[in-house]
Every structure is written in structure tokens, then in C-alpha cells.
Amino acid sequence: MNLITAPRGTFDLMPPQAIVWEWMESTIRKVFLSYGYGEIRTPIFEHTELFQRGIGETTDIVEKEMYTLVDKGGRSLTLRPEGTASVVRAYIEHKLYGQAPVAKLFYIGPMFRQERPQAGRFRQFHQFGVEMIGEKSPVADAEVIILAHDLYRQLGLTELEIHLNTVGCPACRQEYKAALTSALQAVADQLCPTCQQRLVRNPLRLLDCKSPVCQEVISRVPSIHHYLCADCRHHFDQVTTLLEKVGVKYKRSDKLVRGLDYYTRTVFEIINHDLGAQNALCGGGRYDGLVAECGGPAVPGVGFASGMERLYTTLEQKGKIPELPFGPQLYVLPLGEELNVVAFEIATVLRRQGFSVEMGNGAKSLKAQLKTAHKSGAGYAVIIGEEEWRERQVTLKTMADGSQKRLPASGLMEEIAELVSPRLIVPLREE
Structure with a gap:
């Protein structure tokens, strides 16, 4: 029988990695909440039209990468390939524009794109991001950029x-598209086949091409900064001024356009060069027409999104993943099958007080149980022997140095509380 494995472009998070994942998510939530953003959770699949309208018909995501199906009712549904369109849909559907002038939302969850898996890129991946909807000021752009900057610093990434x-x-x-098309038409035969199509349909997307040949051609085209209107120029200048005021360094990148059609004015990426070709750790910008395009009021928006997988890889490369607790704090070892019930009772009481506890099997020898306890990483073992238990006593063993002490079972909780901090913030109460 053939072994069934995870589909290509997906992966399993095993317990040690899942603990790091949980730490990342916890840090992300804390930073987002400190900036006044509230969490939103949207469906994993949406009506296909949402992404066609929201992301853009001519983007690679819509044309090539979406997982789309037709349900039994004949409706076209798509696994969400990114988070912004879904947040905007929820913003409109729940009429958040009528509740407050500005909505500040964040999300964390899985996304899906059918593309070639490579380093830092998967078919099911996890993304987190923020959306500030309803604020047109450049202060909003600067806040979102600084929020991303501060989040990575909080995680230990400073370079x-x-x-x-x-x-x-x-x-x-x-106006810039017209100038770009004019400049590239004469050298269209030097472009890759995909960019030759983009030249006709969406010339700005050429600037995002990673082909070395196209990059060489694109390096000679004029900058969009020569074609900005007065309002757009002022808006960009204000964003850069605000970043400089708070000491956030940036690099102006005239060819950066991002891969989605809904962006207007400010766009940005945060780069980690150690990731190779797929080096954007985070990206975002302003999308002043997206809410209206999705059927809502004409309100502006700005946000960013970041991949959890690339963040994990970067933290690992930089040596920034902390030592996190894994495995039990305590191991309860009954010496004899008749003491399994006693061990179970003691383990349950400890667990209800917030401690992480595992329990041995009295059918096995003390040596075998201690070997298992050592492998688990538990700091202490609670040994319940037949002779000790007749006097309602237990032995508390320190696994690191092998020292041990005998004490009344009634004093066990007090003794452990002085040695170990509960992992649960709010322990379960006795019924």
C-alpha cells in the first residue's frame, strides 16, 4: 500500500515547531493590540468574484494561482489567496463604516495559492496583516509601516x-503607464513572454518581473516620480518625513509596485536578503479604491501582510527563536499498578492548578519510568511508592541532579509552587 503524504506545497507543524508558532502569534497579537487593532476572522473560502474584483483580473494570483471550485449549487468559490479582500468584504457586509470613522483590523490565518513551491513559498501558507480603513492621511501610511517595523524589532529582527x-x-x-508603454514598445522583443503580454494588458506589472533580462530592460525606463501629480508627491513626501521623524530608515525603490492591482500611492516591502529570490518578508500599501470596487462606500484604506513561514525561517536564520518550554514540568510515577489511581488523582489536581504534568504507568519499573521522564524534559518527578503512600507521603525528585526529598502528599502542592510556575495563567478551579 502506497504511503499517503501531505500534498505538495503543504507541511505539518509538529509540536516543537507549533510552540514557536504559538509564540510568534502571541507576539503578533500583543503588538497589533497595542496599536489599537482588533482581530477579525473571515471564512477560508469566499465567492470567486470577490478576488476577481478586489485583487484584479490581470494579476498572476487571479489568472494562475487561485484554488477555485464549483459547489453543488453551481456557485464559484475560491480558497482565499490573501487576506485584504476578505477583510474589506466583511467591513462592507457588517457596515463598519457606520460604526466609527476608522476601522483598525488585523488577521492571522491560512491562505492558498497554486504556485511552484520553493524556499519560503508554499501552496498553503499562513499570513498575518493589518488593515486601517477610513483614513486618507499619510499619517496612516506611516503608522502601518512603523507597526510592521516595530513588530519585527519586538521579535528580535533589527537588520x-x-x-x-x-x-x-x-x-x-x-500618464505613467502611457510613458512606460511608449518606452518599452521598441524593446518588447527583449522581454520575457509573460512581460510581452503585460505590456499590453498591465504595463506596471513589468516592474515586478524577477527575470534578469527584463530587469535589465526595466532599469532604463523612467521613474514614476517624474509623473506624480502634486497631491501624490505631497503625500509621499509626508510619509517619508514622518518615518524620518521617528528614526525609521527606509530605501526609496522606484521600481517597487507590488503584485496586486488595488494599490494606490504608498507601497512598501520589508526585505530579508538571507531568503534569496523570495526575500520580501512583508509587503503592503494604500488601496483607496478597493472598498468601492468591492461594493462599499468610497473610503480609503492602507495595510500590510506578512508570511508566517518566512518569518519563522528568518528568525531561525538570525538565531532569534527563544528557548520555549516544551514537554511536561512534572512527571508522576506510580510504583505498582495499584497506585495508578492515586497517581492519576495527583496528576489531575496538579493539572487543574495550571501545571503541565505527565503520568507514568505503574506496570513498569521505576528505572523504565525515570528514563521516560528524563526524555520528556520534566524538571521534577513525583514518585509514589507503596511504603510511602501507606503514610500518605511521596518523593519529589529533581531530575537535573538526582536529589530527592520525602514529604507529605498534603504539602506537595505548596512545595511544587515554590519550585515551578504554572503554565496556565488562570488555573482551573475545583468544582
Whole structure:
């Protein structure tokens, strides 16, 4: 019988990695909450039209990468390939625009894209991000960039590069598209086949091509900054001024456009060069027309998204993953099958007080149980022997040095509380 494995482009998170994952998620939530963002959880699949309208018909995501199915009712549904469109849909559907002038939301969850798996890129991946909807000021752009910057610093990453650009508004961007098309038509035969199609359908997407041949051609095209209208130029200048005021360094990247059609004005990425070709750890920008495009009011928005897998890889590369508790704090060892019930009772009481506890099997020898306890990483063993238990006593053994002491079972909780901190913040109460 053939072994069934995880589908290509997916992976299992085993317990040691899952603990790191939990630590990352906890840190992310704390930082987002400190900036006033509330968590939103949207469905894993949406109506396909949402992504077609929200992301853009000519993007690689919509054209090539979405997991789309038709349900029994004939409806076209798509596993979400990114988070912003779903958040905007929920913002409109629940009329958040009528509850407060500005909605500040964050999300963490799995996304899906059918693309070639490679380092830092999977078909099921996990993404977190923030969306600030309803604020047009450049202060919002700067806040989102600084939020990403501060989050990575909180996680221990201090040597990342912020790349910053503007793609203008629909008016000045149209003028730039015309100039870009004119400059590239004469050298269209030098472009890769995909970019030759982009030149006709969406010339700005050429700037995002990673082909070395296309990059060489694109390096000679004019910068969008020569075509910005006065408002867009002022907006970008204000964003850079705000970043400089709080000491956040950035690099202006005139060819940065991001891969989604909904961006307007500010776009940015945070780069980790150690990741190789797929080196963007985080990306985002302003999307002032997206809410209206999805059927809502004409309100502005700005946000960013980041991949959990790339974040994990970066933390691992930089040696920034902390030593996190894994395995039990205590191991309860009954010496004889008749003491299994006693051990079970003691283990349950300890667990209900918030301690992480495992229990041995009285059918096995003390030596075998201690070997298992050592492998588990438990700091202490509670040994229940027949002779001790007749006097309602137990032996508390320190696994690191082998020292042990005998004490009344009634004093066990007090003794352990002085040695070990409960892992649960709020222990279960006795019924």
C-alpha cells in the first residue's frame, strides 16, 4: 500500500515547531493590540468574484494561482489567496463604516495559492496583516509601516530593509503607464513572454518581473516620480518625513509596485536578503479604491501582510527563536499498578492548578519510568511508592541532579509552587 503524504506545497507543524508558532502569534497579537487593532476572522473560502474584483483580473494570483471550485449549487468559490479582500468584504457586509470613522483590523490565518513551491513559498501558507480603513492621511501610511517595523524589532529582527515607493493615484498613474508603454514598445522583443503580454494588458506589472533580462530592460525606463501629480508627491513626501521623524530608515525603490492591482500611492516591502529570490518578508500599501470596487462606500484604506513561514525561517536564520518550554514540568510515577489511581488523582489536581504534568504507568519499573521522564524534559518527578503512600507521603525528585526529598502528599502542592510556575495563567478551579 502506497504511503499517503501531505500534498505538495503543504507541511505539518509538529509540536516543537507549533510552540514557536504559538509564540510568534502571541507576539503578533500583543503588538497589533497595542496599536489599537482588533482581530477579525473571515471564512477560508469566499465567492470567486470577490478576488476577481478586489485583487484584479490581470494579476498572476487571479489568472494562475487561485484554488477555485464549483459547489453543488453551481456557485464559484475560491480558497482565499490573501487576506485584504476578505477583510474589506466583511467591513462592507457588517457596515463598519457606520460604526466609527476608522476601522483598525488585523488577521492571522491560512491562505492558498497554486504556485511552484520553493524556499519560503508554499501552496498553503499562513499570513498575518493589518488593515486601517477610513483614513486618507499619510499619517496612516506611516503608522502601518512603523507597526510592521516595530513588530519585527519586538521579535528580535533589527537588520531588515524597508523599501518604499509610490504608484500614484489613478490619474497620474495612467500618464505613467502611457510613458512606460511608449518606452518599452521598441524593446518588447527583449522581454520575457509573460512581460510581452503585460505590456499590453498591465504595463506596471513589468516592474515586478524577477527575470534578469527584463530587469535589465526595466532599469532604463523612467521613474514614476517624474509623473506624480502634486497631491501624490505631497503625500509621499509626508510619509517619508514622518518615518524620518521617528528614526525609521527606509530605501526609496522606484521600481517597487507590488503584485496586486488595488494599490494606490504608498507601497512598501520589508526585505530579508538571507531568503534569496523570495526575500520580501512583508509587503503592503494604500488601496483607496478597493472598498468601492468591492461594493462599499468610497473610503480609503492602507495595510500590510506578512508570511508566517518566512518569518519563522528568518528568525531561525538570525538565531532569534527563544528557548520555549516544551514537554511536561512534572512527571508522576506510580510504583505498582495499584497506585495508578492515586497517581492519576495527583496528576489531575496538579493539572487543574495550571501545571503541565505527565503520568507514568505503574506496570513498569521505576528505572523504565525515570528514563521516560528524563526524555520528556520534566524538571521534577513525583514518585509514589507503596511504603510511602501507606503514610500518605511521596518523593519529589529533581531530575537535573538526582536529589530527592520525602514529604507529605498534603504539602506537595505548596512545595511544587515554590519550585515551578504554572503554565496556565488562570488555573482551573475545583468544582
